[in-house]
Amino acid sequence: MPEAPTAAAGAARFGVPLSGRGCYNARMANVVGIIMAGGQGSRLYPLTKVRSKPAVPIAGRFRLIDISISNCIHSNVRSIFVLTQFASESLHRHIFTTYRFDNFHRDFITLLSAQQTLENRNWYQGTADAVRQNLTFVKDAGAHVLVLAGDHLYRMDYRKFLESHEATGADISVAVTPVRAEQAPEFGVMKVDGRGRITEFSEKPKAAADVDRMRVSEDIFKKFGVPDEGRTHLASMGVYLFNQNVLRDLLAHTDYRDFGREVIPHAIGERLVFGHFFDGYWEDIGTIPSFFEAHMDLTRPLPKFDFYDEDRPIFTQARFLPGSKILASEVENAILCEGSIVNRSRIRDSIVGIRSRIGDNCRLERTVIMGADYFESREDQARNRENGVPDVGVGRDC
Template identity: 35%
Template sequence: MAVPPKVLSIVLAGGEGKRLMPLTMDRAKPAVPFGGTYRLIDFVLSNLANAGMRQIAVLTQYKSHSLDRHISLTWRMSTMLGNYVTPVPAQQRLGPRWYQGSADAIFQSMNLIRDEKPDYVVVFGADNIYRMDVSQMLEAHIDGGLGLTVAGIRVPRSQASAFGVIDADASNKITEFLEKPADPPGTADDPDASFASMGNYIFTARDLIESLAEDAELADSRHDMGGDIVPSFVSRGEAQVYDFTQNNVPGSTDRDKAYWRDVGSIDAYHEAHMDLVSIDPIFNLYNSEWPIWTYPVQQPAAKFTLRGLALDSLVSPGCIISGGSIESSVLSPNVRVDEGSKVDHSVLLTGVRVGHRAIVRDAILDKNVVVPDGTQVGVNKAADLARGYTVSDGGITVVGKGITVS
C-alpha cells in the first residue's frame, strides 16, 4: 500500500474583520460567535479535523486573546480532537513587524513547513460558513498534478467584486484570476454568476515554499495570498480550480450540499443566521455525520415560562424566556427575555438581557447588551444611529458589547 501523503494544514486567522465592526472591536474575526454556540473558526477546523487532517496550525495575530482561549478550550483540551490544532501567534521572526498580508503570515511561519516537511500544504481562511470534506479536494489536487488548487464556487455576479474571480478551461486549469475586480466577469454559461475563489488553497509544498520566498523579495507585492501568490501560480500555468459542487460531505442533502457563505459583513453575518432558522434549513447544523465541533456549553436547557415562546429560532442552553416572544432569531447561551417583549429577526449573543415590554427587531446585540424595560432597538433606524449604534447598508442595527440601550 502506498504511503499516505504528509499534509500540513494552515488556517489563516489573523484578519481584522473591519466590516464586522463593532463585533470585531476586541475579538479577531474568526472568534466572532456564530449560530448560538459556535465561533466562526469552528467551521474550518471541523472541516479539517473531520477530513482526517491531523496537523493544523492556526496563524493568529489581531486581537487574538479570545481566539486563543477558544482554540485552547475547544480544540487543544478535547480528548477526541487531541493535539491536532496549534495556535501560532505572530512571531516577528523576520524583524520587528507584524504580519503584512496573509502570504507574509505564512512566510514568517515558514519554520512550521520546514520542520514538518509536508508533501502538501492546505491553506484555508477562517471566516466562512460551510461544510467541506477537505480530503476530496486534496485528492483532486494530487490528481491534477499542478502546484496550486483553489476551491471555487459560483456566486451572484453582483456580489463577486468582494472575491477573487476565476476563469478556467475545460480541464479546470485556471486561465485568469482577478482579485476583487471592480467589474467582475460572468461565467460562460451564466452572465449573472461569477466563479469565485473561496479563499481555500492546497499547495504542493515545494512550490509554495519557492513562491513565498520569491514574493518576499518583491518590493511592490502586498504579500497577499489572493492578490499576489495565486496570480503568480496562474501566470505560470500552475493553478487549477476545484469546483465546490463536486464535494460530497457525508450526511448532506441536495439543499445544503453546496452551502458556503462569506460572513465578512454585518448583512452577510445576519443573513447567514437567518439561513439557520429558515423552516427548511439551507445550512443544516444537525448533520451528525459531519459534526461542527465547539466548546460544550455547561448550562441547563433553555426554559420557557409565562407563555414565553420561540418560533423559527435557535435558543441556546441557559436561556430563559419568561413571557417574551422570539421569532426568526438566534440566541446564544444565557440570554433572558422578559414578559411582553418581542425579539424578531435578530441575533442575541451571550448574556443579553431584554427587559419587559421591549422590542428588538432586525438587530445584532453583542455580548451582555442590556435592553431595559420599555425600550426599542432596531425599530427606528434613524433613532438607532442617533444613539450611536451601527446600522448596516441592509438596515441591521448592531449594539456593541456590554452597552445598555438608552
C-alpha cells in the same frame, strides 16, 4: 524555536466516525492545515471591537473559527496551525479550552501569533506574509499545505480537494464556487479551461467590461457537473492547496504579501494552477448585513447551512450549561441556546445566544442575541439598580 509534531503522525480520530475511504484518510495525514485567523474584520465592527473576526460568535453558541477546524477534523487533517494577530486573546482562549487531542497520538492544533524574531521584526503584512513567517514550523518536507480562511461559513470535505489536486497534477489548487455577475466585484474571480486549469484571475473587478471579460461559459459549468442556474463567474473561496516545494519557492523568491491579490495571479503564468469546483453553501460573513442574513437563514425550517448534521457536526467548547428555560412564552422559528431564560415574551425568526435573559413582555422578531459570558446573580442585579446600570440581557417591555 519549538519543534512541531510531524503531519504524518496526525492520523488519529477526534471522537467522530470518518467515512470508510481509508486510503484517502491515510493520504490526508500528509496534509498540514494553516488557518488564517489574524484578521481584524473591520467591516463587522462593533462585533470585532474586542475580538478578531474568527472569534465572533455564530448561531448562538459557536465561533467562526469552529467551522474551519471542524472541516479539518472531519477531513482527517489533524496537523493544524492557526495564525493569529489582531485582538487574539478571546480566540486563543476558545481554541485552547476546546480542541484537545488525546495523549496517544501526535495530532495537534498549534497557535502561532505574530511575533518579532531575529530575522523579522514585522507584524503579519498579509495572508502570504503570515504563512511565509511560519513555514519553518512545517517540518514534513513532502506534506501538502492546505491554507484556509478562519472566518467563512461552509462545510467542505478536503479529501475530495486533495483527490482532484492529485488527479490533475496541480502545483496549486484553488477552491472555486459559482456566483452571479452582480456578485463578481466582491470576490477574486477567475477563468478556467476545459481541464479546470486557471487561465486568468481578477481581484474584485469593478468596471463592467472587466466583469464581462471574466464570464465563464455554460459548457465549463456542465463539464464539471455544476448547474449554472444564472451564475456566470467563478469566485475564489480563499481555500488553497499547495505542493509544499512550490509554496516555499513562491514565498522565498517574491515579497508578495497576499495570496489572492498577488501570489495566485503571479503563479498562474508559471505554475500548474487548477480550480476545484465547489457547489455547496459557502458564505464569507464579512459585513453586518451578511452576518445578519446568514443568521436569519438558520432560523428557517431547512436552512442552507445545517448545524444539525450528526455525521459532520461542528465542534465547539463544551460549556456544561443548563437547558433553556421558557416561561409562558410564544416561540416560532427560533433557536434558543443553552442557559437562556425567556420570561413571558414572544420570539419569532430569531436566535437567542447562550446565557441570554429575556425579560417580561418582550417581542423579538428577526433578532440576533449574541449571548453572554456569565450569569448575573440577584446580588449583581441589585447592584446594577443601585448604580443605574442595565442588567445583562434584554430588559422587560422591549
